[in-house]
Amino acid sequence: MGIIYKIKQKVLANNFMKNILILVGGTVFAQGLVVLSSPLLTRMYTPEAFGILATFIAVVSILNSIVSLKYELALPLTESKKETINLFSLNFIITIIITLLYLLVFVFAGETILKGLGIVEYSTLLVWLIPVTVLFLGFTDNLTYLFVKVSRFKSITNLKVSNSFSKVVTQVLFGIIPSYPFGLILGDIVGRVVGAFVGLYSIVKYNIVNSYKMVKENISTNEMKKVLFRFKKFPMFSTPAGLINSLSTHLTPVVLVFAYDPVIAGFYSLTQRVLGLPSTLVSQSISQVYLNEAPKLLKKDISLVRNLYLKVTKNLLLFGGVPIFFLSIFGESIFSFIFGDKWADSGIYLQVLSLMFLGQFIVVPLSQTLNILNKQNIQLIWDIFRVLVSLFTIIYPSRILGLSPELTLLIYSISIFILYLLLYFITLYYLKGEGNKTPEQLE
Numbered sequence: 001m002g003i004i005y006k007i008k009q010k011v012l013a014n015n016f017m018k019n020i021l022i023l024v025g026g027t028v029f030a031q032g033l034v035v036l037s038s039p040l041l042t043r044m045y046t047p048e049a050f051g052i053l054a055t056f057i058a059v060v061s062i063l064n065s066i067v068s069l070k071y072e073l074a075l076p077l078t079e080s081k082k083e084t085i086n087l088f089s090l091n092f093i094i095t096i097i098i099t100l101l102y103l104l105v106f107v108f109a110g111e112t113i114l115k116g117l118g119i120v121e122y123s124t125l126l127v128w129l130i131p132v133t134v135l136f137l138g139f140t141d142n143l144t145y146l147f148v149k150v151s152r153f154k155s156i157t158n159l160k161v162s163n164s165f166s167k168v169v170t171q172v173l174f175g176i177i178p179s180y181p182f183g184l185i186l187g188d189i190v191g192r193v194v195g196a197f198v199g200l201y202s203i204v205k206y207n208i209v210n211s212y213k214m215v216k217e218n219i220s221t222n223e224m225k226k227v228l229f230r231f232k233k234f235p236m237f238s239t240p241a242g243l244i245n246s247l248s249t250h251l252t253p254v255v256l257v258f259a260y261d262p263v264i265a266g267f268y269s270l271t272q273r274v275l276g277l278p279s280t281l282v283s284q285s286i287s288q289v290y291l292n293e294a295p296k297l298l299k300k301d302i303s304l305v306r307n308l309y310l311k312v313t314k315n316l317l318l319f320g321g322v323p324i325f326f327l328s329i330f331g332e333s334i335f336s337f338i339f340g341d342k343w344a345d346s347g348i349y350l351q352v353l354s355l356m357f358l359g360q361f362i363v364v365p366l367s368q369t370l371n372i373l374n375k376q377n378i379q380l381i382w383d384i385f386r387v388l389v390s391l392f393t394i395i396y397p398s399r400i401l402g403l404s405p406e407l408t409l410l411i412y413s414i415s416i417f418i419l420y421l422l423l424y425f426i427t428l429y430y431l432k433g434e435g436n437k438t439p440e441q442l443e
Contacts, residue, residue: 019153019289026157030164035274037168042339044175045184047266053184054253054269055117055262056126060133060188063102065246067138068095069235073371075145076291077231086223087231088146093224095138103131117254122182133189136196143199148288155202156288162198167191237376241383248387252412255391256405259398264405270339270346275327275357286312287365294372306431309366313424320361328354348406356413359420369427378430382423389415 042050071091078084106113110127119126140159147155170190174183253265253272290312297304327334328351335347370379393415397408 019151019292020286022153022157023286023289026154027160030157030160033161033164033168037172038270038273039338039340041171041175041184042270042343044172047270047342048262049184049266050269050273051253051257051262051265052119053188054265054272055119055257056130056185057188058250058254059114059117060130060137061250062243062246063130063134064137064141065242066239067098067102067134068142069098070238070242071227071231071234072142072145073238073368074227074231074234075142075149077295077372078149078227082218082223083227084146084149085218086220087227088142089219090224090227091142092139095135095142099131099135099138102134103128106131117257122185126185129189133192136193139196140192140199143196143203144288147199147202148292151292152202152206153289155199155206158202159195159199163191163195165191166194233374233376234371237380238371241376241380244380244383244387248383248390251387252390252394255394259394259408260405267343267346267349267405268409270335270343271350271353274335274346275324275350275354286316287368290365291368291372294369298372302431305369305372306428309369309428309431312366313362316362316365320358324354324358324361327351345405349409352406352410353413355417356420359417363420363424366427367423369431373430375430378426382419382426386416386419389419 068091071087071094075084075087075091078087106127110130111123114120114123114126140163144156144159147153147159167187167190169187171184171187174186177183253268256265256268290308294305294308297308331350331354332344332347335350336344339346367379370376390412393412394408397403397411398405403411
């Protein structure tokens with residue numbers, strides 16, 4: 001008992017580790033709800049329905065990648081309360097304006113776009129729901145990075161848990177009705193909207209508005225212009241990089257529909273739901289704490305950031321390596337037992353994709369380092385290369401060589417893992433210890 005107490009006290013005394021535990025713990029719980037509901041949902045919905053859901057999520061995620069021009073990423077880097085509140089307000093304005101542009105496009109061409117992506121049912125309704133979903137997702141991202149700035153990590157956890165809980169409840173209820181395949185999509189929408197409102201509630205509950213004197217006299221057009229131009233590298237580099245990264249991440253199920261059919265995309269979607277999405281969100285939680293800590297260390301000495309980078313790498317490898325290795329061996333048997341025999345192929349896909357998931361789990365949380373160092377251009381080049389490799393390693397083996405989905409995804413997995421390694425060592429190169437250097441001096 002004494003050893004456990006000492007470990008607990010040591011962790012609580014370390015703010016970085018404590019914040020990681022808060023976010024990771026909340027994320028694991030939130031995604032635990034999603035994973036635990038999966039055996040039930042796979043018996044309510046078909047692989048094709050999951051494939052259509054994956055296509056919907058791809059559309060929403062890609063649109064969200066540019067809805068705020070990535071200015072939310074600059075919130076942890078602001079140097080004054082006035083700067084923070086004006087950037088936060090600017091993010092909301094940009095998000096609303098771009099969402100209205102999306103709505104205009106979808107009103108005139110939405111049904112054609114959705115039907116081309118394989119979403120035929122409910123396309124008329126989704127023309128309106130997709131822009132609304134993107135709007136609330138943009139708000140959520142803005143709120144999340146404000147919470148990172150003010151170290152309100154419990155608020156991020158509450159947001160994620162409420163998102164997952166409301167999503168799962170909605171999907172299960174509509175699965176009982178049934179409402180194929182709209183229940184899965186509606187649940188995803190409800191989860192995002194609820195999450196955004198919980199985030200707004202946290203601002204009021206914890207007096208974040210008051211602590212930042214978020215009142216009319218502190219927000220001005222001139223101040224917004226200042227932050228608009230000060231952080232101009234984010235829309236210039238991080239926005240296209242975010243779009244390209246989103247394309248490479250979320251286009252996979254869409255390309256699988258093109259290369260094979262929605263059923264194959266559905267099998268892939270379940271692997272993402274069970275391992276890909278939880279591992280991504282856990283690593284994102286670590287990334288948010290890292291993004292809060294690293295800029296502070298950079299002001300002192302870049303070598304401190306390098307040490308943190310290596311320390312987090314070790315922890316991520318230990319935390320993610322064991323479960324991913326276990327699933328890479330027993331994936332097919334586990335999926336057949338838990339989700340039913342018709343989902344056995346998802347277990348095989350999980351096995352061949354495990355290498356990619358491991359690279360993703362370790363490298364993605366640390367990729368924000370390039371933004372901190374003002375090396376967004378390097379991130380952009382890597383993201384462009386990744387989307388090209390992603391498309392090539394799926395389309396060429398499947399459409400030209402005629403390989404099976406399993407072999408195609410194995411080639412894809414190995415290729416993306418190599419790219420993650422490349423990004424990791426490129427970032428490490430820019431963290432070489434050269435004494436006290438600011439981001440501006442590193443350019």
